[in-house]
Amino acid sequence: MSNQENGLPEENPYPELKLPELLSSDTLKSLHEAIERDWDLLQRSACQTAAGRALWKQEINDPLAELFAGETYLKAIYEKIKKDRINNAREISGVILAVRTLWFDSRLEQALESFNGGEAQVVLLGAGMDARSYRLSCLKDSTVFEVDFPEVLHAKATIIDAAVNSKDEHHHPTMTTKSLTRVPADLAEDDWLEKLQISGFEPNKRTVWVLEGIIYYLPHSHAVKVLKIIADKCNLTNTVLLADFMNKQATMLSSSTFRFYCDWPDQLLPSLGFSEVKLSQIGDPDANFGLLQDPLNLFNKLRSLPRSVETHMEDGTPCGRLYLLQASGSPDNQTSS
Numbered sequence: 279m280s281n282q283e284n285g286l287p288e289e290n291p292y293p294e295l296k297l298p299e300l301l302s303s304d305t306l307k308s309l310h311e312a313i314e315r316d317w318d319l320l321q322r323s324a325c326q327t328a329a330g331r332a333l334w335k336q337e338i339n340d341p342l343a344e345l346f347a348g349e350t351y352l353k354a355i356y357e358k359i360k361k362d363r364i365n366n367a368r369e370i371s372g373v374i375l376a377v378r379t380l381w382f383d384s385r386l387e388q389a390l391e392s393f394n395g396g397e398a399q400v401v402l403l404g405a406g407m408d409a410r411s412y413r414l415s416c417l418k419d420s421t422v423f424e425v426d427f428p429e430v431l432h433a434k435a436t437i438i439d440a441a442v443n444s445k446d447e448h449h450h451p452t453m454t455t456k457s458l459t460r461v462p463a464d465l466a467e468d469d470w471l472e473k474l475q476i477s478g479f480e481p482n483k484r485t486v487w488v489l490e491g492i493i494y495y496l497p498h499s500h501a502v503k504v505l506k507i508i509a510d511k512c513n514l515t516n517t518v519l520l521a522d523f524m525n526k527q528a529t530m531l532s533s534s535t536f537r538f539y540c541d542w543p544d545q546l547l548p549s550l551g552f553s554e555v556k557l558s559q560i561g562d563p564d565a566n567f568g569l570l571q572d573p574l575n576l577f578n579k580l581r582s583l584p585r586s587v588e589t590h591m592e593d594g595t596p597c598g599r600l601y602l603l604q605a606s607g608s609p610d611n612q613t614s615s
């Protein structure tokens with residue numbers, strides 16, 4: 279059906295997707311071809327997440343997101359958002375990712391402030407194409423560690439090098455951290471903390487752990503073990519953990535790669551030793567950033583239902599929820615909500 283038949287104006291109702299020139303350089307073209315060809319679903323989720331951030335650039339200033347994402351994933355999410363906008367959808371594709379990223383940004387900043395200045399460690403577990411080390415000024419005194427599979431971290435470094443050496447000023451990255459160390463490791467193995475320590479991480483120092491979009495990709499026992507290792511081996515008085523959890527219904531929403539779920543992460547974390555735990559849901563006052571105004575959108579509807587409700591009464595669809603958790607080990611060391 280043409281736009282005219284649709285009743286839509288003939289001119290393009292949604293701005294065209296403009297790709298950065300650097301993406302068509304030989305280096306980045308062949309790198310992204312290899313990513314699509316050789317990486318598994320887990321690893322490719324890093325680029326899909328970057329694509330979401332790139333398309334929500336009004337909200338998230340991420341100069342590297344388009345380069346990290348690559349053309350295929352950018353086009354895929356662009357088409358989804360365009361369709362949602364044209365259809366006046368209540369939830370625009372990627373909004374959950376935008377809110378999640380902004381929530382982690384703001385909690386990370388608050389946590390660093392709560393340490394009353396000075397140095398801190400920030401560990402990004404399953405860092406993927408997270409560009410916080412290039413976009414957050416609050417990290418200026420922080421020693422940042424990025425943990426992910428070797429292929430992912432290697433590709434990330436190649437893309438950053440290409441951007442640094444390019445003439446494209448818009449995508450020129452400047453590191454905002456005191457230092458950045460990439461630590462190749464598999465979180466499903468037992469030695470990831472040891473690898474972090476060999477790379478300079480100190481378990482007793484003040485640390486913010488960022489587990490964004492990672493925990494539900496791990497098998498159940500490994501996910502709990504990762505949390506337990508942090509709780510057991512690190513000084514929790516000096517620890518702030520930030521993590522998102524899916525409930526069981528959320529992992530059932532697609533025939534997906536999601537494995538770990540937790541309906542009550544605010545009970546799981548205290549059982550592991552965290553004493554101060556705060557839970558937010560997407561759409562809560564501290565987790566909407568003005569992006570979820572419509573009271574009838576899915577996230578606001580979910581928030582109005584008790585957390586134990588598993589399916590929507592109207593149509594029997596699952597109540598998939600994403601929980602955002604902040605946890606630490608001592609009341610003296612809390613950040614304010």
Ligand SMILES: C[S@@+](CC[C@H](N)C(=O)[O-])C[C@H]1O[C@@H](n2cnc3c(N)ncnc32)[C@H](O)[C@@H]1O
Nearest residue numbers: 321323324404405406408426464465466490491
């Ligand atoms: C959805 S992405 C999120 C990346 C990043 N946290 C962000 O928000 O942009 C998930 C990341 O977890 C990584 N990952 C999944 N399982 C992992 C494992 N067992 N060990 C290390 N990294 C893993 C993937 O390679 C991918 O980069």
